[in-house]
Amino acid sequence: MDLQVSIDRTPGAPALREQLERQLLGAIRSGALRSGVALPPSRSLAAQLGISRGVVVAAYDQLAAEGFLVVRRGDRTRIAKLPDSPEESIAHPRSSWPTAPIRWDLAPSSPDLSAFPRSEWVTATNRVLRAMPDAALGYGDPRGTMELRTALADYLGRVRGVLTHPDRIVITSGSRQALSLICRVLAAQGARRVAHESPGWRLQRDAALDAGLEPIAAPVDAQGLDHSNVQADAICVTPAHQFPTGVALAPERRGVLVAWAREHAALIIEDDYDSEFRYDREPIGALQGLAPDAVAYIGTAAKTLAPGLRIAWAVLPERLAPVVAQAKSRADRGTPVIEQLVLADFIQRGGLDRHLRRTRLRYRRRRDAFVAALGEQLPEARVEGIAAGLHIVAHLEYGDERALVAALRRAGISAEGLKEHGARHDAAPALVLGYANVPEAAAPAAVSDLVAVLQNGSWR
């Protein structure tokens, strides 16, 4: 039997054995060499190709070890029984994550990614990789590096009034993971119900469900979360800047919420996602600073730096810190080390403070320009939310919110509707609009394109 095999002897070509293996494997996978077919004896094939017999024997051995050939004493080497080749379906996969071209990115959750301090990040990476001990590259503390936890304990104390210690902090891969781990720990400790803001961040509800807990909707009004009718083992809240409505939790509700949590031995889960951005006054300190024993605080680098970093942190009451650390360890053994050290370096050398001063100014101007353009071009919209964060809510008078969001997306404008975040189905439509990626000068054009879709009317 002749095999369709050829040998490339040009300099730089793969080793003879590798060439032979690849061609045999290709023939087997393509079906050209079918199950049960006997291969030529190694001596014949070697003679046919003008190579040494040892090369052929080695190639046969390799493919036999991998299960493609069967070698039996007293019989020729044969192709093994193989499943039908799945190659066909592999060549034409259906991607389930298509991305449409976006003209205006008004999604509420993304900061201005062009502001990411790339060159400072490279410099810090260089410094970290020169200085870190080898051992730091191993399986480390599942809570995260001591460097980042220490930097965060200082930073959060200084900027957010958070009272904690590095040993009470667990670094997570994004705030979604922090919330999931806390919910899973609560479930393991016997909790059954977790309250979430309504409207609120979808993940508050999803994380409870994923952990096998019952999510309870708690209403949000102009004073923020109203927990007065809630019965639950834990409650999620965004006190500094409620997501998505943009209101701040009223001062008088802060103390009452903490008292409620103490009385019911419930946990407050504070999501402090974008509190570094407040434009009309100094930011209000974290709720955690009032009651470190009753609050699990979650913060993130997703808004201050970039979501792609996937770095967040949970600041935990003493009793929860070890169990959340264990849950983190079982989930993924810890967050990647090098970028934790880079972020710690960036914080401790003042880079984050400088970056926040720059971006806070930028976002304040973008918010002012965007709100002014809305006021001029769409005066009937009512804009809600304090001067903070990266988004506003624009309440409209009537129409089908879901159809509107879809029409906007078709027009290349990514935005979200308030009902996606749990607003009542019979409420008037409202858009959650992020302005972080719209430069000041572009605000009138962005709003003009938005208004053009609104005036089209097909969504009403």
Added chain:
Amino acid sequence: MDLQVSIDRTPGAPALREQLERQLLGAIRSGALRSGVALPPSRSLAAQLGISRGVVVAAYDQLAAEGFLVVRRGDRTRIAKLPDSPEESIAHPRSSWPTAPIRWDLAPSSPDLSAFPRSEWVTATNRVLRAMPDAALGYGDPRGTMELRTALADYLGRVRGVLTHPDRIVITSGSRQALSLICRVLAAQGARRVAHESPGWRLQRDAALDAGLEPIAAPVDAQGLDHSNVQADAICVTPAHQFPTGVALAPERRGVLVAWAREHAALIIEDDYDSEFRYDREPIGALQGLAPDAVAYIGTAAKTLAPGLRIAWAVLPERLAPVVAQAKSRADRGTPVIEQLVLADFIQRGGLDRHLRRTRLRYRRRRDAFVAALGEQLPEARVEGIAAGLHIVAHLEYGDERALVAALRRAGISAEGLKEHGARHDAAPALVLGYANVPEAAAPAAVSDLVAVLQNGSWR
């Protein structure tokens, strides 16, 4: 630097200096400003608050005079060490992750961390941060960046015989997460039992338990996993180099295992954790290459580069790829982006191939030296395992394995016992010994220290 300070300018409010003092003092007493933390220079704080610099200087002076702040020439003003702050309870937590000094690191799971290609990594980071589009820093595809999935599809096809497409790959934060996500998806689809190797990697069992599945022990013999009496919906296996015994799955068992999986509609979960390291021959291709529709393949950068990267990958059958991607999205929304791009760059420019050539040679020499030293100094030990990976198993004649491992740790030698990995309790003791961190020339000394503990006899 930002401080949590605000100024009240309503008539009748306290003097500016007093307001500032009170707030600083509150922050110090509450522990929010911890001992040693530097205050912002008076000029910056004055600018931040819109007050005159003299006011800030006066407030700092007063607090320094009262002993709350320390002023040193040439240094920033810092918070003093205070007796009665709540620091005590917060500052002296019981750390649950102590680290003892280790003389010989013979833990089986760690590669030689000093081999990490630091300067190439910085260069690649620099290149990536210059080239990547802003949008890549946002919330991306939960499966991971297309760049890394493409690089891996090529690399795994070339080096491991894996047949796949980037759309069937999910990048995870370590192989532990990959296994956990797959188990969780199987549980959601109605699976009930997952078989694991015994002895085997503890995580095979833990991941099943965490997902609410029943773990079934399947025996391992000199031919590798024996699945013949297993009834399960999925089976975990380390075919290239069984962990911890170090045997390879026999060629005739490969096809039979695949046939079994097909017949029972069961999933094979292949953990290919250290297969790049084979010293006596070419590595045997992945089982996945025989049956891409029946195998979920897991690989990792933890052994080839460093565990601290926390980058691994799952190569999935078509039916599982979208659901595992969703599970990944719900767990943490995706693995950090920048280092994915750095790894993709490193693979595609040939850096990983070069690094593997260097480290393969290094580990082969270390293995040879370590095994030779054992043969000389401890001839009664039977060494098990093919010439591959980063560890061997040394079977001893009699004694208490757990006491031996504890005695070794007291002597500064980190090693693991085979029973920690599920060997039978009545089996003779055996040590799982990693040689990756023992330089050739140090092998006799490391083995000598090991033998000294063995000969002490207190563990028998």
